[in-house]
Amino acid sequence: MSVRTIQIVQNIxxxxxxxxxxxxxxxxxxxxxxxxxxxxxxxxxxxxxxxxMQALQGRARVGVIEGDIAxxxxxxxxxxxxxxxxxxxxTGGNCHLEAHMIERALDALDLHQLDIVFVENVGNLxxxxxxxxxxxxKMCLSSAAEGHDKPxxxxxxxxxxxxxVLNKMDLAExxxxxxxxxxxxxxxxxxxxxxxxxxxxxxxxxxxxAEWLYSQRSFRAPxxxxxxxxxxxxxx
Amino acid sequence: MSYLLxxxxxxxxxxxxxxVLSINLVMGDRSTVVDDSLLFYFDMLSPGTVVEGAKxxxxxxxxxxxxxxxxxxxxPISENFDCPRCGNVGQVTDDGSELLIESIEIEx
Numbered sequence: 001m002s003v004r005t006i007q008i009v010q011n012i013x014x015x016x017x018x019x020x021x022x023x024x025x026x027x028x029x030x031x032x033x034x035x036x037x038x039x040x041x042x043x044x045x046x047x048x049x050x051x052x053m054q055a056l057q058g059r060a061r062v063g064v065i066e067g068d069i070a071x072x073x074x075x076x077x078x079x080x081x082x083x084x085x086x087x088x089x090x091t092g093g094n095c096h097l098e099a100h101m102i103e104r105a106l107d108a109l110d111l112h113q114l115d116i117v118f119v120e121n122v123g124n125l126x127x128x129x130x131x132x133x134x135x136x137x138k139m140c141l142s143s144a145a146e147g148h149d150k151p152x153x154x155x156x157x158x159x160x161x162x163x164x165v166l167n168k169m170d171l172a173e174x175x176x177x178x179x180x181x182x183x184x185x186x187x188x189x190x191x192x193x194x195x196x197x198x199x200x201x202x203x204x205x206x207x208x209x210a211e212w213l214y215s216q217r218s219f220r221a222p223x224x225x226x227x228x229x230x231x232x233x234x235x236x
Numbered sequence: 237m238s239y240l241l242x243x244x245x246x247x248x249x250x251x252x253x254x255x256v257l258s259i260n261l262v263m264g265d266r267s268t269v270v271d272d273s274l275l276f277y278f279d280m281l282s283p284g285t286v287v288e289g290a291k292x293x294x295x296x297x298x299x300x301x302x303x304x305x306x307x308x309x310x311x312p313i314s315e316n317f318d319c320p321r322c323g324n325v326g327q328v329t330d331d332g333s334e335l336l337i338e339s340i341e342i343e344x
Contacts, residue, residue, distance in 0.1 A: 002344055006251060008337045012240050012261075126268050130335065152316060155299065156266045159328055181316075188301060188317040188325045 016131055019099035023106060023134025030111035032063075033217045034119060036135035038157055040150075041123030043143040044167040046074045047200040049118045050081040055210035056116070057082065060217075063114040065089060065105045067097040067122050074120065085109050096127035102134055115217065125154040137216060143168040144177040151185035159189040163196070165209055170199040240274075241281055244340055248286050253342035256290040260339045264297045264332035290340075297334055301326035 011017065027034040039045045053062040063085040064078045075088040087105045089097060102119065109117070119135060121128040140161035142150050145168045151158045158164060164186060172179060179197075186195060194212060198205035240261075248256050263269050271294050282288045300309045303319035303326040310319050310326065318325050 001254075003257060003341060004251075004344065005339055005341045006247070007339045008247060009339075010243060010337050012243065012335050012337060015239055015243070130267065152314070155328070156268060156333075159266070184325055185317055189328045191327060 013130060013132075016099045019103055020132035020134040023099055023102050024136065025134075026106055026111070027117065027134060027136065030114070031217075032111060032114055032117050033137065033213075034117045034133075034135040035137045035139050035213070036119045036121060036128075036133050037139050037141060038121045038125065038128045038161070039123060039141035039143075040125050040146055043123070043141050043146060044200050045120050045123070045141055046077055048141055048165065048167055048198070049078060049120060051198075051200045051203065051206045052118075052210045052213060053078070053082060055206050056214055060115040060214060061113060063087075063109050063111075063117045065102060065109070065117060065119045067091060067101070067120055069093060069095075069122060084113055091122060095122055095124050096131050097121050097133055098131050099133050116213070125150070125157050129157045129160055137162045137213075140164045142166050142182075144172040145175050147175070148178040148182040148185075151182065151189060155189050158186050161190065161193055163194050163212070164190070166195065166197045167200055169197045169204065170202050238281060240337065241278070241285065241287060243337060244287055244290075245285055248340065248342055251342060252344050253286060255343040256287040256340055257343055258291040258293060258341040259287070259337065260293045260295070260341075262295050262297060262334040262336040262338050264334040265299045266332040267335040269335065295338070297332045299332035300329050302329050 037045050037049065049064060056062065061084045064083045065087050066074045066078070067089045068074060070090055072088045075086045079086050087108045089101050089105055091097065097119065119133055138161045140157045142164065144166065183195065196205060196209040196212065198209055200206070244256060244259055274294070275292060278292055298311050300311055301317055302309050303322065303324060305322050305324050306319060309329060313320060
């Protein structure tokens with residue numbers, strides 16, 4: 001009998017990242033831009049998807065993968081609002097989507113009929129951040145009503161996102177939202193990601209955000225989160 | 237947690253281990269993993285596997301920012317990300333993003 005210490009230095013989520021890479025290859029092969037939408041409950045994920053889809057009506061065919069702990073209400077909503085296709089994933093208590101769930105959802109979607117796929121993650125700003133799904137764009141959706149301190153409390157999602165969308169800006173004044181503090185905190189974490197201010201209720205800012213997204217259809221950069229993990233491993 | 241266990245279990249069996257004595261992890265503060273929940277799930281999921289009874293050692297790494305004016309790194313205070321020395325806001329560094337199995341100690 002002997003005792004040995006074995007050096008491993010492996011990213012704990014390596015298995016998930018492998019499946020995510022396969023999902024990304026499937027999206028890419030089908031010419032699809034996949035967007036992982038991460039936000040708190042009530043930030044307006046479904047409303048933002050619907051408004052964006054409507055802004056791109058006639059130009060981009062949109063599919064939605066809905067992740068919820070339970071229920072199909074959001075899938076029904078996006079289909080009624082004009083989504084070409086939608087699949088519901090019920091995580092049964094899991095607080096985030098994982099790459100293998102998306103792998104199954106992809107089998108159910110007619111990928112060749114779609115240009116953009118939104119993956120609406122479970123409402124949570126913590127866990128979804130670390131699980132790559134195979135998206136080309138990780139989107140952090142925040143809202144004025146949640147407060148300007150969100151980047152201080154949940155820094156990693158703001159640091160890891162490719163784009164940040166700030167919803168409910170029509171309420172900013174009523175809820176004493178300090179925009180400058182929010183922007184300064186976001187920029188300390190993520191100097192380059194575009195930041196769009198919108199209101200799904202009034203429609204303000206939606207067109208500019210939708211145009212930017214549409215322009216990203218040729219975007220093929222690897223997911224930032226997996227990237228960071230790889231860099232971490234190589235550094236150690 | 238199941239990802240962590242499966243990783244360690246697979247590696248241990250591959251190496252012909254009869255028992256895993258300890259698992260050494262690096263968890264950055266940015267990874268938002270809480271030690272207590274990790275240990276809770278470990279106790280729940282490990283019985284009956286080769287990792288049962290292993291000691292989990294977690295090395296935490298803090299989130300840090302770099303101040304371009306002071307040319308130095310700093311840990312932020314809780315209310316904002318400003319540099320505690322000069323008050324300017326810095327840029328986040330990669331420190332604290334780790335979520336790694338660094339090593340395991342096995343009995344063969």
